[in-house]
Amino acid sequence: MHQVLVDNNSSANILYYPTFQQIGIGRERLVPTNAPLVGFGGTRVFPFGVVTLAVTIGDYPQQITKNVTFLVVDYSSAYNAIIGWPTLNSWKAITSTYHLMIKFLTNYGVGELQGDQVAARKCYIAMMEIDDHFQAMSIEEHRMATEPVERLEDIPLDDSRPE
Template sequence: MGIDRTRLIPTNASLVGFGGTRVFPLGSITLSVTVSDYPRQITKDVTFLVVDCSFAYNDILGRPTLNSWKAATSTYHLMIKFPMDYGIEELQGNQVAARECYIAILEMEDHQQTMCIEEQQTVVEPVKELEEIALDESNLERTTRIWTLAS
């Protein structure tokens, strides 16, 4: 995005990537984000965590930002609606661009998944036994099984 790294504020937050790997941000930055066109627009300061990894998107707006805008999202319709002083504004996404991003992310996930498999370590030994637990004391046929450690 062409932002100088000296503008980043150090952070000790960590993220879990879509492939399940832990990602450590380079820092955070607060940018002014304007959505839609004048006069039906909204401008808010948004704090982003900046990561150094290949990804199909330049940024991801999270629930806190969307909630502060009082936005309603529909991934099916590729649309965001948010209230304005003069009514409801809506932003329509681009179906072709969304499909290209989706294909790009699938290709990246395959690569990341391969890396995850190589880095996995066994943390716990496999479970040996199942214990049957009654779900309803008045109906002993209603049970479930849970894993237990073998003794």
């Protein structure tokens, strides 16, 4: 698959619905989810569901294959998918945006993926022309604020310097 955005700031892996359809996976493989994605504009996007796919990166023999869980969304994009930081961490990958490169460990040494600067530029320009895009998305987390159990006490470590 080409035109995959590697986004160190995204907490989610995204697979765009047209790509999902082109892969030829039936909708019955989608697992429902109610975790909305939140884009830059604060608008919530509700995925069709999640799907786990085996993803192979690198060239033989310096390659790895891992299961990656994608949120499938129906949105316009110049990209086919977005790979976020949780997956990059699971791959133990090092990314360089300057070099458009990812390096990762394999059983046979260091594997690498090299991006295409011309294709990256075309995708970037195409994304800027799409009004309703949400390039950086994160899974919305519901956190409850907790109250302190007790009041904290300041204890000076050095009486000559109480600050």
